[in-house]
Amino acid sequence: MSKYLLNKFLYTVDRDPDLVERYRATPAELVTWWEDSRANMVLNCLTGEASTWLRFTDEERTALIAHDHVKLFELGAHPFLTLTLFIAMFERDNTEPLEYQKAYGARMAHFNLPYPDIAT
Template identity: 45%
Template sequence: MSKYYVNKFLFTVDRNPDYLRRYTEDARTFVATWEQSIGPRLNDAEMSSVHSFTEAEREALINHDYVALFEMGAHFFLNLTIFIGIYDEVFMAKSGPLAFQKEFALRLQDWRDKDYPSVAT
């Protein structure tokens, strides 16, 4: 796994309302666009050709599979915050404040007695 590239995706998309909206509305198209034109951008003038997602990373991002991303070593905080941005209102309407955070914790409860995957890049 390219933890750096996955974490760059999570960080970049979470902090840009337009990217977050596009990712929420059509994840498959947005992940492909991000991987081809947004992610490789180093700055306004330079592009990198070094990084790409693995198939497993790409599918986890497309499917909003935050459990798989966690298990692959995506940074816990970046993983949580982007999906709060996507799902918080939906879960809050059903279960009140912190509902998505509780869902996230519930889905990761099997990790309570295990060492968390390393987030080192």
């Protein structure tokens, strides 16, 4: 498991409107593409420098494809990264102010201290 890789995915996808839309529409395709082409690139560095070993576990990949922010949190993804990305993807589907944020929080309400470790 790589909390770093989960958080890197959430961070990089959230900062590119085209990737946000691809993740919303075709999550399996986007996760596979990102893992194959971007996972091993140095974050925010487009010089071609890369590693070769970073891969999602099956559990991480499944949670990403399912847009399961609760499972992602359990796996160590930072909740602010999932919240900001998922707001960009799903807030437009709601009609009430903060409706998505409230639903997000309600799904996370069963967590008690100590929370899962989100340190990378």
